[in-house]
Amino acid sequence: MTGTEQETSADEHQMTGAEMVLKALGENGVQHVFGYPGGAVLPIYDEIHQQDEIEHILVRHEQGAGHMAEGYARSTGKPGVCLATSGPGATNVVTALQDALMDSIPMVCLTGQVPTALIGSDAFQECDTVGITRPCTKHNWLVKDVSELSQVIHEAFHVATSGRPGPVVVDIPKDVQFATGTYIPLNKAPSRKSYRPAKTGNSDSIHQAIELIKNAKKPIIYSGGGVINSGLEASTLLRDLVKLTGSPITSTLMGLGAYPASGKHWLGMLGMHGTYEANMAMHDCDVMVCIGARFDDRITGRIDAFSPNSKKIHVDIDPSSINKNVQVDVPIIGDVTSVLEDMVRIWRADASDLKEERLADWNAQINQWRARNSLAFSDNDDVIMPQYAIKRLYELTKDKDTYITTEVGQHQMWAAQFYGFEEPNRWMTSGGLGTMGYGFPAAIGVQVAHPDALVIDIAGDASIQMCIQEMSCAVQHGLPVKIFILNNNYMGMVRQWQQLLHGNRLSNSYTESMPDFVKLAEAYGGVGIRCSKPSELDDAINEMISVDKPVIFDCNVATLANCFPMIPSGKAHNEMLLPDEATDEVVANAIDAAGAKLV
Numbered sequence: 001m002t003g004t005e006q007e008t009s010a011d012e013h014q015m016t017g018a019e020m021v022l023k024a025l026g027e028n029g030v031q032h033v034f035g036y037p038g039g040a041v042l043p044i045y046d047e048i049h050q051q052d053e054i055e056h057i058l059v060r061h062e063q064g065a066g067h068m069a070e071g072y073a074r075s076t077g078k079p080g081v082c083l084a085t086s087g088p089g090a091t092n093v094v095t096a097l098q099d100a101l102m103d104s105i106p107m108v109c110l111t112g113q114v115p116t117a118l119i120g121s122d123a124f125q126e127c128d129t130v131g132i133t134r135p136c137t138k139h140n141w142l143v144k145d146v147s148e149l150s151q152v153i154h155e156a157f158h159v160a161t162s163g164r165p166g167p168v169v170v171d172i173p174k175d176v177q178f179a180t181g182t183y184i185p186l187n188k189a190p191s192r193k194s195y196r197p198a199k200t201g202n203s204d205s206i207h208q209a210i211e212l213i214k215n216a217k218k219p220i221i222y223s224g225g226g227v228i229n230s231g232l233e234a235s236t237l238l239r240d241l242v243k244l245t246g247s248p249i250t251s252t253l254m255g256l257g258a259y260p261a262s263g264k265h266w267l268g269m270l271g272m273h274g275t276y277e278a279n280m281a282m283h284d285c286d287v288m289v290c291i292g293a294r295f296d297d298r299i300t301g302r303i304d305a306f307s308p309n310s311k312k313i314h315v316d317i318d319p320s321s322i323n324k325n326v327q328v329d330v331p332i333i334g335d336v337t338s339v340l341e342d343m344v345r346i347w348r349a350d351a352s353d354l355k356e357e358r359l360a361d362w363n364a365q366i367n368q369w370r371a372r373n374s375l376a377f378s379d380n381d382d383v384i385m386p387q388y389a390i391k392r393l394y395e396l397t398k399d400k401d402t403y404i405t406t407e408v409g410q411h412q413m414w415a416a417q418f419y420g421f422e423e424p425n426r427w428m429t430s431g432g433l434g435t436m437g438y439g440f441p442a443a444i445g446v447q448v449a450h451p452d453a454l455v456i457d458i459a460g461d462a463s464i465q466m467c468i469q470e471m472s473c474a475v476q477h478g479l480p481v482k483i484f485i486l487n488n489n490y491m492g493m494v495r496q497w498q499q500l501l502h503g504n505r506l507s508n509s510y511t512e513s514m515p516d517f518v519k520l521a522e523a524y525g526g527v528g529i530r531c532s533k534p535s536e537l538d539d540a541i542n543e544m545i546s547v548d549k550p551v552i553f554d555c556n557v558a559t560l561a562n563c564f565p566m567i568p569s570g571k572a573h574n575e576m577l578l579p580d581e582a583t584d585e586v587v588a589n590a591i592d593a594a595g596a597k598l599v
Contacts, residue, residue, distance in 0.1 A: 013185075017146045017177040018043035021110065024153035026053055027186040030081050032072065032448050033057070034065040038085025040112025040125060043177035057448055057477055060469040062089050064441035066096020067467070070105045071442030072449045074428045075403055077231060079106040079160050080445060086112045087125030090171070091132065095435060097167045098136040102432025103254060104229055106165035108156050109137075115175040116144050129171045138166035144173065146181035154189040163197030164318040165229050197317060201334030206342045209289065209313045209330045214351050216287035216311075218362045219247040222270065222299075225254030225431065226292020226316060228424045230336035234258070235424045237340035238291065244347050246356035248366055250278040252293050253416055254431040261420030267366070268375075271299040272567050273413040276374035276576055277366055279565075282307055283573035284365075291315045292336045295325040296432065305572035315339045374565045374578050375417055384534050386411065386486045386557040390418040390458070393484060396541050398422075401453045403446045405429065407439040407463030410492035410563045415458045437466025440483060444470060447479040454482070454545060461487040462511060464552075471524040474550040482544050482551045488559045489514060496562050521552035532556040 015023070021044050025033065034057045037045045048056050059065040062084045069080025084093050090111040100107045114123040130142045139159050141152045149172065156168045213219055221242060227234045235258045242249050242265050249259050250270040259266060268275035270282055282288070288310045293299070295314075300306040303326065312328040314321075315336060322331045332339055377387040404419060405428040406412040412429055421427050428446060430438040443457040457464075464485055474481050486492075495509040518528030527547050531540040531554070544553045564579040 013183045014180060015183055016043065017149050017172065017179050017181065018047045020146070020150045020181070020183050021153065021172070021177070022047045022051060022054060023183060024150050024186070025081065028154065028157045029078065030054055033081045033083050034059055034068040034072075034445065035083030036060075036062050036065060036085070036089065038089050038112060038125070040086035040089075040114060040174050041083060041110075041177070043174065044083065044110070044112070044172075056083075057444070057473065059441070059473050061467065062092035063095050063437065064444075064467050064470045064473065066093040066107070066109065067099070067435075067438050067441035068445035068448070069107045069109070070096060070100050070103075070438070071405060071428050071445030073105050073107055073445075074442070075425050075446040076449045077229075077425065079108050079157055081108045081110070083110045084112070085125065086114055086129070087127050089125075090129040091127060094132060094136060095433075097133055097169070099430055099433040099435045099438060100167040101136050101138070103430065104165050104225060105167065106160040107167040108153075108160050109167060109169045111169060111171045112177070113142065113171045113173040116173045117175070119173065129169065133169045136167070137169050140169035140171065142171045142173075143176055146176050146179040149176060149181070150184045151189050154184070154186050155192055158191070159195060163195075164226075164316075164321075198319075198333050199317075199335040199338050201315065201332040201339040201342060203342070205330055205332045206339060207346060209332060210343060210346050210350065212287045212311050212313060212330065213245055213247065213289065213347075214354060216247075217359070218281075218284060218286040219245065219289065219359070220281050220285040220287070221245075221247045221249040221289045221291065222251070222282065222293060223249060223255045223258050223291045224252040224293025226336050227255055227258040228292075230292065230317075232424065234292075234337040234340060237337065237344055239263070240344050241340060241347070244344065244351075246359050247289070248281055248363070250274070250282065252296075252299055252431070253429060255293065256416060256427045257421035257424045260422040262422060269416050270573075272301070273417065273563055273565065275417075276372045276565055276578060277369040279567065279573040279576055280369045281366055285310045287311050287313070289313045289315070290328070291340070294321045297325075300326060301567050302570055302572045307573070372578060374576070376579050377561075380558065381534060384532065384537060384555060384557045386414050386488070386561050387418055388534065389486060389537065389555050389557055390414050392537050393456070393458070393541060394419045396538065397454060397456065397545065400545070401450070402426065403428070403443075403450060403453055403455045405439040405443040405446060405455070405457045407457070407459045407466075408434045408436045409460045409463055409494075410496065410561075411458055411460045411463075411486040413563045414486070419458075436463040440464060440481070441467050441470050443481045443483075444474055444479055447474075447481050448477075451479075455480075456482045456484050459483050459485045460492060461485055461489060461514060461517075462491040465515070468520070471521070471526060471550060471552070475525040480548050480550055482553060484544070484553045485517060485555055486557050487514075487517070487554050488557050488561070490559060493563070495560075499562075517552045517554040521550070524550070526550035526552060528552050528554065530554040530556070
């Protein structure tokens with residue numbers, strides 16, 4: 001290269017910090033950014049205005065931006081990106097950051113900061129963003145030198161998406177955005193040597209796991225969101241492993257769809273509101289294969305009574321998850337796809353002659369548990385039961401290109417129980433943090449990523465009001481998200497626990513001033529639909545599907561329906577309460593006997 005060519009190349013890489021942000025996002029494959037402008041990010045917004053490669057989605061609240069990025073990431077497998085200004089802009093996105101951390105969602109959050117000379121002076125809209133977000137991110141950076149900015153952004157995407165995925169924050173002072181420096185292209189950015197997550201599992205441990213499964217009389221596979229995070233190949237390999245071993249399979253809330261709900265080995269979701277057969281099989285198994293899950297409290301119930309007679313195998317990419325909550329016999333640290341690939345290969349080589357008939361007694365026992373029909377509910381010709389509403393929604397949308405998000409509460413559990421997911425990345429919900437207000441902005445993020453898909457937020461009348469202002473965002477950007485509200489006039493799960501645990505003292509769980517959701521939808525420029533009769537439900541759902549606009553569907557359901565089955569807090573998996581035995585007195589006595597509390 002001649003001296004003139006070198007000078008030209010150097011000049012091409014000279015740009016402002018704001019220009020670097022957009023160029024780095026583009027190099028990392030970003031097509032959409034969810035954000036809200038403010039003084040400390042105006043240079044970045046000026047650059048956004050001068051380009052058309054990256055689309056900016058204008059939110060109405062920074063929390064919404066974070067959840068939209070989450071929904072985008074969960075439905076695509078790509079990192080979601082959000083942009084917020086300093087001070088309250090950054091603090092408003094904290095809830096979404098913690099939500100993404102708990103559920104291992106890859107997200108890159110860019111925040112503005114006051115000029116470097118003013119940091120620490122209590123300047124207007126200043127806050128310690130790095131300090132505030134340190135506990136709720138995988139990593140964060142305050143960039144004080146424009147020459148480091150591009151490299152930091154490249155590194156942020158690497159950290160967010162590698163190993164156990166999660167959120168990161170890059171805090172950029174305003175003067176750094178104005179300053180000029182040299183841009184470092186992605187292919188020339190040095191990698192951080194101190195962050196090298198393991199991908200390949202230990203071969204001896206994998207062989208040991210296969211031996212345990214081969215000799216098991218009552219095996220079970222327990223999969224989680226880590227399977228979905230690992231990519232589509234992981235779900236394919238999981239299905240292969242289930243078919244080869246003949247093992248029954250259950251899943252956490254976050255793992256739904258990795259194995260098809262119609263599969264013959266499927267037990268349904270496990271845990272506090274899981275099926276009877278899933279929880280009983282988990283309790284009685286002799287070998288448990290936990291893949292991409294973390295043994296959280298909503299799954300394990302009482303730790304000292306959790307699957308007491310089993311050998312436990314745990315596959316996870318995060319070493320800190322191993323033996324954190326439950327002691328395991330065979331830990332395998334590695335990427336789920338890589339480990340499953342090895343497990344399938346070894347089984348085919350060493351155990352292909354094993355027949356599923358060896359598990360005949362185990363399958364017969366599972367079928368007895370399944371016959372209890374733990375998801376049964378009393379139907380009603382006069383009022384829509386919430387379970388029936390979800391079943392009809394499923395039947396009328398299952399053959400379409402459908403993505404489902406939820407808010408948090410009873411409706412979330414009913415959606416998990418009654419909406420059958422056949423593929424991964426079709427189910428977006430807040431698992432670990434349980435964030436009311438997650439579902440609608442997450443659905444907007446999904447719709448941005450999949451503009452021709454049918455995207456439905458299954459909501460509660462309380463949760464939906466947490467981020468309802470994003471209806472304005474959906475209308476502005478022409479995003480035909482459907483909000484399907486199970487409206488019972490209560491904070492349903494709060495009311496259920498107050499009824500069962502607190503002597504039916506319904507303290508502030510009834511909403512006495514409910515908006516007219518139809519008029520609210522119309523006020524925003526969307527479409528409102530209301531249905532109160534079971535006989536009219538199918539027609540109303542079909543109308544919702546056919547509308548090419550954002551829709552709020554106000555589905556009036558039975559006000560006091562409770563979500564069962566249920567493992568009371570402090571109880572073991574084999575102490576479930578089923579719908580046919582879950583009278584108020586029985587449930588209250590079971591909870592009291594456990595000395596249980598809600599959290």
